Amino acid sequence: MTLLETENLSKSFDGLKALNNVNITVDRNALTLVMGPNGSGKSTFINAVSGFLKVDSGKVLFEGNDITNKEPNEIYDYGIVRTFQNPVPLKSMTVLENILVSEKHVGEGILNSMFRSKWMKQEEEMVEKAFKILEFLKLDHRWDHPSKSLSGGQMKLLEIGRALMTNPKLIVMDEPIAGVAPGLAHDIFGHVLELKKRGISFLIVEHRLDIIMQYIDNLYVMFNGSVIAHGRGRKEIEDVLNDPKVVEVYIGD
Numbered sequence: 001m002t003l004l005e006t007e008n009l010s011k012s013f014d015g016l017k018a019l020n021n022v023n024i025t026v027d028r029n030a031l032t033l034v035m036g037p038n039g040s041g042k043s044t045f046i047n048a049v050s051g052f053l054k055v056d057s058g059k060v061l062f063e064g065n066d067i068t069n070k071e072p073n074e075i076y077d078y079g080i081v082r083t084f085q086n087p088v089p090l091k092s093m094t095v096l097e098n099i100l101v102s103e104k105h106v107g108e109g110i111l112n113s114m115f116r117s118k119w120m121k122q123e124e125e126m127v128e129k130a131f132k133i134l135e136f137l138k139l140d141h142r143w144d145h146p147s148k149s150l151s152g153g154q155m156k157l158l159e160i161g162r163a164l165m166t167n168p169k170l171i172v173m174d175e176p177i178a179g180v181a182p183g184l185a186h187d188i189f190g191h192v193l194e195l196k197k198r199g200i201s202f203l204i205v206e207h208r209l210d211i212i213m214q215y216i217d218n219l220y221v222m223f224n225g226s227v228i229a230h231g232r233g234r235k236e237i238e239d240v241l242n243d244p245k246v247v248e249v250y251i252g253d
């Protein structure tokens with residue numbers, strides 16, 4: 001059931017406790033949302049579990065493996081991939097090229113390139129895989145367009161596509177629908193639900209609660225570096241949202 005968990009994760013910046021003994025569990029096959037007012041430590045948490053930031057103390061366990069303070073590429077090898085708040089796909093590249101460059105094994109290594117036929121076969125398979133992903137995201141008709149011609153929402157979908165090329169177990173996203181129109185935002189979560197059915201789990205930070213709430217399985221609320229409330233399943237999630245502690249930090253925001 002548990003895919004990732006943290007134990008008393010802590011991180012300070014010049015005396016400011018951005019993470020203060022954070023214990024969060026990410027279930028398998030579920031969407032876990034971390035919410036909280038600005039500056040509550042959400043991005044710091046995501047950066048810490050994905051290796052982009054070193055913590056001062058505590059642990060991150062993924063499928064029982066201690067991955068605390070490992071490098072991003074090592075964590076990625078475990079099957080965790082994160083997308084960024086402002087995706088910066090290589091803008092002059094086409095949509096297809098953008099998906100392909102995310103697959104780190106393409107043409108990798110001198111040894112492989114010596115076996116050119118094997119390498120070409122691999123490349124063919126990668127393109128096929130990339131097209132399947134683009135089809136799934138309904139971006140296939142744009143495959144040869146420069147990615148800079150995509151809308152903001154399509155860019156986020158492309159970012160998910162890049163993540164999918166790595167066969168992830170967990171996709172970590174920081175504000176995936178910030179600045180995205182509601183229709184397309186629901187479309188993005190429609191894809192997330194479909195991917196969940198295929199066995200991919202999600203850890204998401206998002207402020208647009210009106211849109212995301214119906215899609216989540218597990219909710220954590222952070223404030224000043226600490227988890228102040230947690231709920232799993234509809235009933236508990238409703239309770240968290242009505243919890244006076246939670247309401248208060250939002251009113252004070």
Ligand SMILES: Nc1ncnc2c1ncn2[C@@H]1O[C@H](COP(=O)(O)OP(=O)(O)OP(=O)(O)O)[C@@H](O)[C@H]1O
Nearest residue numbers: 013016017018036037038039040041042043044045
């Ligand atoms: N690299 C850094 N150096 C110094 N302070 C930082 C750094 N990163 C984050 N902080 C501080 O840590 C606290 C938590 O920041 P964080 O970015 O995690 O918040 P957040 O919950 O993601 O906020 P938002 O909703 O605005 O994105 C803030 O007070 C922030 O200023």
Ligand SMILES: [Mg+2]
Nearest residue numbers: 042043044174
């Ligand atoms: Mg943030």
